[in-house]
Amino acid sequence: MNGTLMIIGGGEDRTGSMDVLKRFVELAGGPTQPIAVITAASTVPDDVWGMYAKAFAELGVPGATHVRIERRAEAEDDMLAHRVAQARGIFMTGGDQRRLAATLGGTQLERAMRQAYLDGGACIAGTSAGASALCTHMLSEGKAELAPEKGAARLAAGLGFVSRVIIDQHFSQRHRINRLLSAIAQSPFLLGAGIDEDTALIVRDDGIEVAGTGNVTVVDCRRSRTNVADIRAGAVPEMLDVRLHLLPAGSHFSTAGDDAPLADFISYLTDRN
Amino acid sequence: MNGTLMIIGGGEDRTGSMDVLKRFVELAGGPTQPIAVITAASTVPDDVWGMYAKAFAELGVPGATHVRIERRAEAEDDMLAHRVAQARGIFMTGGDQRRLAATLGGTQLERAMRQAYLDGGACIAGTSAGASALCTHMLSEGKAELAPEKGAARLAAGLGFVSRVIIDQHFSQRHRINRLLSAIAQSPFLLGAGIDEDTALIVRDDGIEVAGTGNVTVVDCRRSRTNVADIRAGAVPEMLDVRLHLLPAGSHFSTAGDDAPLADFISYLTDRN
Numbered sequence: 001m002n003g004t005l006m007i008i009g010g011g012e013d014r015t016g017s018m019d020v021l022k023r024f025v026e027l028a029g030g031p032t033q034p035i036a037v038i039t040a041a042s043t044v045p046d047d048v049w050g051m052y053a054k055a056f057a058e059l060g061v062p063g064a065t066h067v068r069i070e071r072r073a074e075a076e077d078d079m080l081a082h083r084v085a086q087a088r089g090i091f092m093t094g095g096d097q098r099r100l101a102a103t104l105g106g107t108q109l110e111r112a113m114r115q116a117y118l119d120g121g122a123c124i125a126g127t128s129a130g131a132s133a134l135c136t137h138m139l140s141e142g143k144a145e146l147a148p149e150k151g152a153a154r155l156a157a158g159l160g161f162v163s164r165v166i167i168d169q170h171f172s173q174r175h176r177i178n179r180l181l182s183a184i185a186q187s188p189f190l191l192g193a194g195i196d197e198d199t200a201l202i203v204r205d206d207g208i209e210v211a212g213t214g215n216v217t218v219v220d221c222r223r224s225r226t227n228v229a230d231i232r233a234g235a236v237p238e239m240l241d242v243r244l245h246l247l248p249a250g251s252h253f254s255t256a257g258d259d260a261p262l263a264d265f266i267s268y269l270t271d272r273n
Numbered sequence: 274m275n276g277t278l279m280i281i282g283g284g285e286d287r288t289g290s291m292d293v294l295k296r297f298v299e300l301a302g303g304p305t306q307p308i309a310v311i312t313a314a315s316t317v318p319d320d321v322w323g324m325y326a327k328a329f330a331e332l333g334v335p336g337a338t339h340v341r342i343e344r345r346a347e348a349e350d351d352m353l354a355h356r357v358a359q360a361r362g363i364f365m366t367g368g369d370q371r372r373l374a375a376t377l378g379g380t381q382l383e384r385a386m387r388q389a390y391l392d393g394g395a396c397i398a399g400t401s402a403g404a405s406a407l408c409t410h411m412l413s414e415g416k417a418e419l420a421p422e423k424g425a426a427r428l429a430a431g432l433g434f435v436s437r438v439i440i441d442q443h444f445s446q447r448h449r450i451n452r453l454l455s456a457i458a459q460s461p462f463l464l465g466a467g468i469d470e471d472t473a474l475i476v477r478d479d480g481i482e483v484a485g486t487g488n489v490t491v492v493d494c495r496r497s498r499t500n501v502a503d504i505r506a507g508a509v510p511e512m513l514d515v516r517l518h519l520l521p522a523g524s525h526f527s528t529a530g531d532d533a534p535l536a537d538f539i540s541y542l543t544d545r546n
Contacts, residue, residue, distance in 0.1 A: 146445035146469065147488045148519065172419035175448050181519070196419065215420045215509055219517075225534065236488055236521040241534040244492075244517050246421065246454070248509040261498065261514040 002272055003117040003124060005161060005203040009169040009195030009214065010094055010128030014055040020200050020212045021055055027123035027202070028089025031060035036087040038067040040103045041095025041129040045070070048093045067109070075107035085112040088122045092130030098140050100133045101158050110159060117161070118272060124161055125200075131169045136160040137190060139168050144178035151233040153183035162203075164268040168194045171217060180219055185228045185237050188221035191265055199249060203269045207254035208262075210247045218245040218265055275545055276390040276397060278434060278476040282442040282468030282487065283367055283401030287328040293473050293485045294328055300396035300475070301362025304333035309360040311340040313376045314368025314402040318343070321366045340382070348380035358385040361395045365403030371413050373406045374431050383432060390434070391545060397434055398473075404442045409433040410463060412441050417451035424506040426456035435476075437541040441467045444490060453492055458501045458510050461494040464538055472522060476542045480527035481535075483520045491518040491538055 004027045012020040025031055037052050039045035049066045056064045065083055069075050084090060090113055092100065104110045116122035126134045138158030155166070166187075168180045171194030180192040195201055196214025210216050220243040228237035245262060247253075253262050255270060277300045285293040298304055310325050312318035322339045329337045338356055342348050357363060363386055365373065377383045389395035399407045411431030428439070439460075441453045444467030453465040468474055469487025483489050493516040501510035518534060520526075526535050528543060 147521070172451075177450070178445075237519070238521055238524050239517075239519040242517040242519070244512075244515040246510070246512040246515070248420070248511055251511050 002205050003120065003122040005134065005269070006123055006125035007131045007134060007162070007167055007195055007201040007203070008125060008127035009131065009171055009197050009199045011170065011173070011197030012127055012200070012212065013198055014051055018055060018059060020198060022059055023200065023202070023211050024089060024091060024123060024125050025056070025059050025061060032062065033088040034086055035061055035064040035089040035091065036067050036084050037064050038069070038090065038092045038104070039095070040067070040069040041097060041100035041133070042093055043095065048095070052091070052093065069103055069109065072103055072107060075104055075109040078108070081108040081112040084109055085115045085120070087116050088120065090116060090122055090124050092126040092133065094128030094130060097129040097132040097138055097158070098156060100129055101138060101156065105157065105159060128169050131167050131195060133158050134161040135165065135167050136163045137166055137187070139166050139180070139183055142179050142182065144182045146178065147236045148178045148181035148185055148239065150182070150186070150228055150231055150235050150237055153179050155183065155187070162269060163271065164189070165191045165193055165265070168192065170197055172196045172214065177217065181239065181242065184219055184221045185226055185239055188224060191268060192219040193217070205270060207252060208266050208269060209252040210249050212249050214249060216247040218247065218262070219243070275478050276393065276395040278407065278542070279396055279398035280404045280407060280435070280440055280468055280474040280476070281398060281400035282404065282444055282470050282472045284443065284446070284470030285400055285473070285485065286471055287324055291328060291332060293471060295332055296473065296484050297362060297364060297396060297398050298329070298332050298334060305335065306361035307359055308334055308337040308362040308364065309340050309357050310337050311342070311363065311365045311377070312368070313340070313342045314370060314373035314406070315366055316368065321368070325364070325366065342376055342382065345376055345380060348377055348382040351381070354381040354385040357382055358388045358393070360389055361393065363389060363395055363397050365399040365406065367401030367403060370402040370405040370411055370431070371429060373402055374411060374429065378430065378432060401442050404440050404468060406431050407434040408438065408440050409436045410439055410460070412439050412453070412456055415452050415455065417455045419451065420509045421451045421454035421458055421512065423455070423459070423501055423504055423508050423510055426452050428456065428460070435542060436544065437462070438464045438466055438538070441465065443470055445469045445487065450490065454512065454515065457492055457494045458499055458512055461497060464541060465492040466490070478543060480525060481539050481542060482525040483522050485522050487522060489520040491520065491535070492516070
């Protein structure tokens with residue numbers, strides 16, 4: 001039984017209606033199911049945990065587990081890994097995706113997450129840095145203010161729950177379309193997905209859905225024409241025929257309909273590896 | 274002999290290397306040719322004129338003409354219209370495009386501009402509000418901060434030098450992609466072109482070119498799928514298969530090559546009416 005992915009663009013509401021977090025709890029099977037919160041992306045894990053502990057308590061979760069890992073060795077702990085493997089909801093908080101990937105990648109804890117996801121049907125959620133880290137090719141840093149720029153976005157190895165799609169977060173709020181285009185101009189066989197704050201892209205076996213209050217923007221350069229290979233670093237590439245899809249909250253698309261514009265995007269996301 | 278259009282995204286350099294203004298003077302036939310500056314978009318026409326008078330003087334233009342029109346009746350002046358018809362470079366400054374269209378549209382002065390353009394081979398330039406006003410369907414106002422919104426962008430009747438394309442300006446600097454998408458979601462048979470500051474889209478009979486320091490972004494919803502007709506005003510439309518083209522400064526495309534991604538965009542622009 002495959003689980004669910006919940007790719008959250010950061011800044012999800014934690015004090016008001018908490019629609020995104022509420023949805024996470026539902027996808028985990030309800031408030032009585034075991035939930036684990038991984039704060040490894042953050043340099044202030046206790047503060048972050050405090051915030052989520054409060055939010056989940058308000059949502060009726062009796063006791064979520066704080067997976068507090070600062071060093072890689074801690075992610076090899078058997079007891080902790082066992083606990084994560086049993087969780088039905090695993091939530092990775094924000095911080096720095098490089099810290100998260102470096103701490104968890106290839107450890108027992110990561111294997112436990114994968115086991116929970118692939119065998120236990122768990123919901124794996126990541127917000128902000130936690131969302132970026134879900135990817136095989138993780139957008140790790142970069143800035144492209146007014147236009148895409150060759151080399152502006154850096155990729156690093158991520159946790160690999162999502163392949164062939166690069167995730168960016170805080171997308172509209174931080175005007176990151178140029179950063180994401182910089183990344184896919186260079187790697188046009190990957191699709192790009194920008195997730196707004198307080199917004200989740202939910203991936204199930206049978207399709208995808210956008211929840212929360214913002215939008216998901218998908219960019220696709222697979223059939224584009226660009227001169228990016230020929231220009232110097234920092235220059236703006238010519239890009240013709242970029243395809244863009246805007247999926248507002250409330251959108252859902254099933255895996256049926258092979259020739260639809262989003263068919264490949266959905267198939268890349270739902271392809272478990 | 275058809276003239277040239279120079280569609281400038283505002284904020285063109287007026288004190289340094291002045292590449293965009295220099296190019297305008299060249300397209301007008303050089304500094305000794307008659308140049309007219311129309312400040313009708315502005316509520317401080319004398320200040321704006323002062324700035325351009327200085328810039329053109331520095332570029333070796335001996336005496337540009339200030340076309341200072343505050344009321345529609347002034348645009349029916351025979352002498353002034355004659356002077357504009359003789360100009361080889363006509364530059365419309367920034368301000369408010371609604372003021373510009375309301376003051377000039379359908380007047381003798383507008384006919385004089387068209388005569389200079391179609392018969393005299395003049396270069397017609399517009400910057401900022403002056404750029405928007407070149408269109409038949411003029412983007413007159415609107416704001417869409419984080420996402421396209423139904424009804425966020427308003428169209429008004431413009432001067433009609435450019436048909437089937439909606440121009441927006443200060444494009445990347447003011448993050449206006451959502452405003453432009455709002456407009457073309459509603460009117461998908463029109464193409465959208467967003468011009469950055471200090472950047473000009475130059476339209477000649479044989480093709481288009483981007484000059485200056487920024488980029489031109491073209492958006493095309495003609496083959497898109499959207500629910501915009503079914504949602505309430507202010508809601509975010511689902512938009513699938515929007516095509517986007519990024520043309521950096523230095524790009525040029527000829528009218529040859531019918532199946533190229535930009536063929537229709539070029540043909541719409543070069544189609545004189």
